[in-house]
Amino acid sequence: MTKPLSRYAALTGYIDLARSLALDPVQLLRSVNLDPAGLDLQDRWVPTSAVVRLLELSATQSDRQDFALKLAERRRLSTLGPLSVSIREEPDARSALRLLIRYQHMYNEGLHIRMSERDGLATIMAAIDPGEPTPVRQSVELAVAVIHQLLQHLLGEHWHPVSVCFEHDRPADDSAHQRFFGAPLRFGSDFSGIVVYTSDLDAPNRLSDPLLRTYARQFLDTLTAPEEPTTTTRVRELVELLLPTGRCSIEQVARSLGVDRRTVHRHLAKSGLTFTTVLDAARVDLATRMVGGRRYSFTEISEMLAFSTPSSFSRWFHQQFGMSPREWRKRSGTEPLDRSTSDVPN
Structure with missing residues (x-):
């Protein structure tokens, strides 16, 4: 049996409350493997246990x-x-x-x-x-x-x-x-x-x-017509959730679901998928959004997408999209940040 999930909507107002109590909400979210940027996506599923631990940790650190x-x-x-x-x-x-x-x-x-x-x-x-x-x-x-x-x-x-x-x-x-x-x-x-x-x-x-x-x-x-999320759906959502934290691995996904890695492999195989294909699909989706925006430098993006070096990310991106990250950002109409103009080769 997989562990229960909750939607990010359960944490509505968390960032403002944490800051009002002199807490660091970003650090606290990351400490329980939650992506701070994910709070903007209130319909995204995350492990209920992570939400529970976050609230307990916040109450303890704020002494409230x-x-x-x-x-x-x-x-x-x-x-x-x-x-x-x-x-x-x-x-x-x-x-x-x-x-x-x-x-x-x-x-x-x-x-x-x-x-x-x-x-x-x-x-x-x-x-x-x-x-x-x-x-x-x-x-x-x-x-x-x-x-x-x-x-x-x-x-x-x-x-x-x-x-x-x-x-x-x-x-x-x-x-x-x-x-x-x-x-x-x-x-x-x-x-x-x-x-x-x-x-x-x-x-x-x-x-x-x-x-x-x-x-x-x-x-x-x-x-409400759709059925409850399948294990495959949950794996996809957890990969998207964990990638920006730099802690995305099949072991971490399996722990979040309350199963072992063999069970994850077995469920994905039933859908004709592997963990690598799910990971690559999530990387493609996140890369297009992050590279097309201005919030992150290319080095930060490469780290959040779990690439060993910025140049590895650049090569992967060019294979996927036929152009460098810098070219994609220029074509999307956003100028690169100063700190990112030379951190990934063309």
């Missing part, structure tokens, strides 16, 4: 046990992408939650939300499975905070839950949690999540437009 709550404050309903369109048109909060639970795999394979109702109370439980043994405190608090925000968005800012529960211990200072949730907090509970009145879930969604509901559902169905 409320790090996840601060991150949640930077999120909007639109962070859920196309799913947000359908959620806001559901007739009530119960329908919106059921929709979120049904399609949660679209954004985070490691997130598991369940809901049960009894005696006038509804319990909405959230759990995180990163696919490896690692602390999940911050990720769990982020998930619970997002559920709370969703309900408050639908029910109004004056709505508050009956209680908020966490399986982990109470922080040394829970004042930030008190302010965020505005409800009794129960730490050391047997589940993490939110308890609400079922009558709250029946309240009409003040944002919903019945005339748009059918169209929103049809739109969502067109986006």
